[in-house]
Amino acid sequence: xxxxxxxxxxxxxxxxxxxxxxxxxxxxxxxxxxxxxxxxxxxxxxxxxxxxxxxxxxxxxxxxxxxxxxxxxxxxxxxxxxxxxxxxxxxxxxxxxxxxxxxxxxxxxxxxxxxxxxxxxxxxxxxxxxxxxxxxxxxxxxxxxxxxxxxxxxxxxxxxxxxxxxxxxxxxxxxxxxxxxxxxxxxxxxxxxxxxxxxxxxxxxxxxxxxxxxxxxxxxxxxxxxxxxxxxxxxxxxxxxxxxxxxxxxxxxxxxxxxxxxxxxxxxxxxxxxxxxxxxxxxxxxxxxxxxxxxxxxxxxxxxxxxxxxxxxxxxxxxxxxxxxxxxxxxxxxxxxxxxxxxxxxxxxxxxxxxxxxxxxxxxxxxxxxxxxxxxxxxxxxxxxxxxxxxxx
Amino acid sequence: xxxxxxxxxxxxxxxxxxxxxxxxxxxxxxxxxxxxxxxxxxxxxxxxxxxxxxxxxxxxxxxxxxxxxxxxxxxxxxxxxxxxxxxxxxxxxxxxxxxxxxxxxxxxxxxxxxxxxxxxxxxxxxxxxxxxxxxxxxxxxxxxxxxxxxxxxxxxxxxxxxxxxxxxxxxxxxxxxxxxxxxxxxxxxxxxxxxxxxxxxxxxxxxxxxxxxxxxxxxxxxxxxxxxxxxxxxxxxxxxxxxxxxxxxxxxxxxxxxxxxxxxxxxxxxxxxxxxxxxxxxxxxxxxxxx
Ligand SMILES: Cc1ncc(COP(=O)(O)O)c(C=O)c1O
Numbered sequence: 276x277x278x279x280x281x282x283x284x285x286x287x288x289x290x291x292x293x294x295x296x297x298x299x300x301x302x303x304x305x306x307x308x309x310x311x312x313x314x315x316x317x318x319x320x321x322x323x324x325x326x327x328x329x330x331x332x333x334x335x336x337x338x339x340x341x342x343x344x345x346x347x348x349x350x351x352x353x354x355x356x357x358x359x360x361x362x363x364x365x366x367x368x369x370x371x372x373x374x375x376x377x378x379x380x381x382x383x384x385x386x387x388x389x390x391x392x393x394x395x396x397x398x399x400x401x402x403x404x405x406x407x408x409x410x411x412x413x414x415x416x417x418x419x420x421x422x423x424x425x426x427x428x429x430x431x432x433x434x435x436x437x438x439x440x441x442x443x444x445x446x447x448x449x450x451x452x453x454x455x456x457x458x459x460x461x462x463x464x465x466x467x468x469x470x471x472x473x474x475x476x477x478x479x480x481x482x483x484x485x486x487x488x489x490x491x492x493x494x495x496x497x498x499x500x501x502x503x504x505x506x507x508x509x510x511x512x513x514x515x516x517x518x519x520x521x522x523x524x525x526x527x528x529x530x531x532x533x534x535x536x537x538x539x540x541x542x543x544x545x546x547x548x549x550x551x552x553x554x555x556x557x558x559x560x561x562x563x564x565x566x567x568x569x570x571x572x573x574x575x576x577x578x579x580x581x582x583x584x585x586x587x588x589x590x591x592x593x594x595x596x597x598x599x600x601x602x603x604x605x606x607x608x609x610x611x612x613x614x615x616x617x618x619x620x621x622x623x624x625x626x627x628x629x630x631x632x633x634x635x636x637x638x639x640x641x642x643x644x645x646x647x648x649x650x651x652x653x654x655x656x657x658x659x660x661x662x663x664x665x666x667x668x
Numbered sequence: 669x670x671x672x673x674x675x676x677x678x679x680x681x682x683x684x685x686x687x688x689x690x691x692x693x694x695x696x697x698x699x700x701x702x703x704x705x706x707x708x709x710x711x712x713x714x715x716x717x718x719x720x721x722x723x724x725x726x727x728x729x730x731x732x733x734x735x736x737x738x739x740x741x742x743x744x745x746x747x748x749x750x751x752x753x754x755x756x757x758x759x760x761x762x763x764x765x766x767x768x769x770x771x772x773x774x775x776x777x778x779x780x781x782x783x784x785x786x787x788x789x790x791x792x793x794x795x796x797x798x799x800x801x802x803x804x805x806x807x808x809x810x811x812x813x814x815x816x817x818x819x820x821x822x823x824x825x826x827x828x829x830x831x832x833x834x835x836x837x838x839x840x841x842x843x844x845x846x847x848x849x850x851x852x853x854x855x856x857x858x859x860x861x862x863x864x865x866x867x868x869x870x871x872x873x874x875x876x877x878x879x880x881x882x883x884x885x886x887x888x889x890x891x892x893x894x895x896x897x898x899x900x901x902x903x904x905x906x907x908x909x910x911x912x913x914x915x916x917x918x919x920x921x922x923x924x925x926x927x928x929x930x931x932x933x934x935x936x937x938x939x940x941x942x943x944x945x946x947x948x949x950x951x952x953x954x955x956x957x958x959x
Pocket of ligand 1: 506577623
């Protein structure tokens with residue numbers, strides 16, 4: 276009965292209200308069973324292939340690399356997965372798991388709307404009731420995705436508490452779960468939350484890194500020198516990093532520095548401190564009284580004052596590095612990839628591109644950067660237009 | 669130092685011998701609506717018949733709370749409430765009633781920060797959860813608290829914390845919910861001192877019209893595994909709820925309904941409203957005369 280530790284050194288754990296604890300145990304058990312069941316694996320693999328379109332391509336960003344004048348950059352194209360981001364890998368896996376557990380109702384939180392769309396999609400595919408909590412501010416910022424969720428038959432519930440963004444949507448989803456836990460699976464959208472969620476989400480996203488590792492090997496016969504991904508809660512990053520963890524590859528997670536680390540930002544690992552939020556012990560943004568402070572990023576998917584516990588552990592053990600780039604730099608990154616490669620990335624992803632653009636010129640042309648292109652930018656074009664317009668003034 | 673839980677034991681024993689219905693413990697949020705008003709509200713609650721207290725510590729992200737407490741925490745934090753405000757409320761209650769069992773109740777993260785502000789060593793991210801709670805335990809005990817409830821510290825994660833609290837003469841008060849398995853009830857039963865807090869329903873805090881239908885069965889499952897006194901909270905708002913649960917457990921905790929009473933009373937009349945409400949809910953005054 277005594278756990279007293281996270282899955283990741285001092286980080287992780289189950290800091291949840293008692294009402295939820297039996298459900299977390301049930302989830303842990305169901306996940307372990309599913310892992311050992313070849314039929315579950317086969318069904319998931321088939322869905323990933325025939326419905327999501329995996330494996331996703333690995334694209335050599337030749338013009339981008341040439342323009343930056345250093346390392347060769349390869350893009351792992353999660354933007355080409357069904358629904359346009361990596362989030363579907365996790366959503367489908369957890370919907371299959373919820374079916375195994377006989378839960379007829381699924382709830383989720385969403386920031387950018389990508390996880391909400393992915394969850395609504397997976398639920399539509401299996402005819403499961405789907406409710407998505409979304410901060411009112413994000414409902415405004417991501418109107419297109421709100422409409423998409425509606426088309427997919429999901430109910431979107433705007434959340435009016437706090438800063439009305441991702442953190443508040445998670446609070447509200449947890450409250451729903453506390454109330455409806457017997458019938459409901461909480462389909463959390465990143466590698467956060469109480470154990471076993473960070474492990475489940477990591478495993479479901481690890482297809483990113485596994486595929487990319489094999490694909491790169493096939494194309495250039497070696498491992499990347501650097502792997503880079505953006506970090507909100509950290510699911511696409513851990514999915515890219517985890518299969519490379521025992522390899523001599525530099526792992527770099529890029530957080531959102533918003534308006535700068537001395538102003539409003541969402542750089543939890545770079546500028547936060549250890550704490551407990553949403554059921555897990557990790558790094559958080561907080562004041563000296565332990566109150567969680569509001570995050571800020573131009574990208575709704577990175578606008579979160581917590582981070583997955585495994586990233587806190589990778590930072591503590593110095594296996595991975597965490598850096599941050601500002602809203603402005605991310606906008607430049609988005610433009611750069613759009614103009615050089617004909618790929619409009621999500622604003623979240625643009626943070627990783629901006630950082631790759633900083634380090635690539637310092638590397639040699641026979642070195643390689645593997646970049647997790649976590650999602651496409653269609654959802655963001657309005658925000659980008661507004662931001663670029665106001666920049667001109 | 670007296671062993672943890674002596675005020676709880678004495679209060680429950682005295683109540684059993686009086687046989688006049690359950691103890692009523694109001695949940696008062698330290699700093700709501702303002703830090704200045706809290707001491708008056710504490711004293712008013714005692715005049716109204718409070719047998720003890722849960723003093724709530726506001727948190728920015730209260731995942732087990734319904735809208736009433738969410739809003740109240742936001743108001744309190746905006747008014748400048750901190751852990752110290754709640755500890756001041758504990759002190760006021762202790763000065764006013766030397767025998768009342770007083771429990772500090774809150775979420776883990778603000779409690780963890782109490783350690784790190786006094787002792788920079790606890791900033792070490794590698795420590796167990798118990799160590800950083802040392803600062804909280806020390807300050808809660810000094811203020812006169814008897815126990816601490818940590819809403820998001822389940823029994824599975826609690827042993828280090830429980831030890832730290834015990835070293836300061838404090839009980840770690842555990843929560844059980846209708847969803848708790850017998851295995852989990854037994855784990856709590858093995859560790860509990862003071863009382864066990866039964867969450868009456870599957871859900872967040874907030875007044876409800878009725879006591880949950882499966883509450884009696886839930887009490888039965890817990891009773892079968894422990895003799896520790898039980899208190900019930902979540903959803904209890906009316907005199908008839910208190911009378912009903914009082915047949916099953918020796919104490920009832922009133923939260924959101926009291927918070928609403930405070931929030932909706934005019935400034936200047938809040939202490940009187942708290943006193944009146946507690947008189948009614950404890951049965952010391954009939955509903956009619958309160959109208
Ligand atoms: C395209 C994209 N990338 C990244 C993220 C950030 O999430 P995570 O850090 O879990 O990958 C999001 C979240 O919404 C997203 O939509």
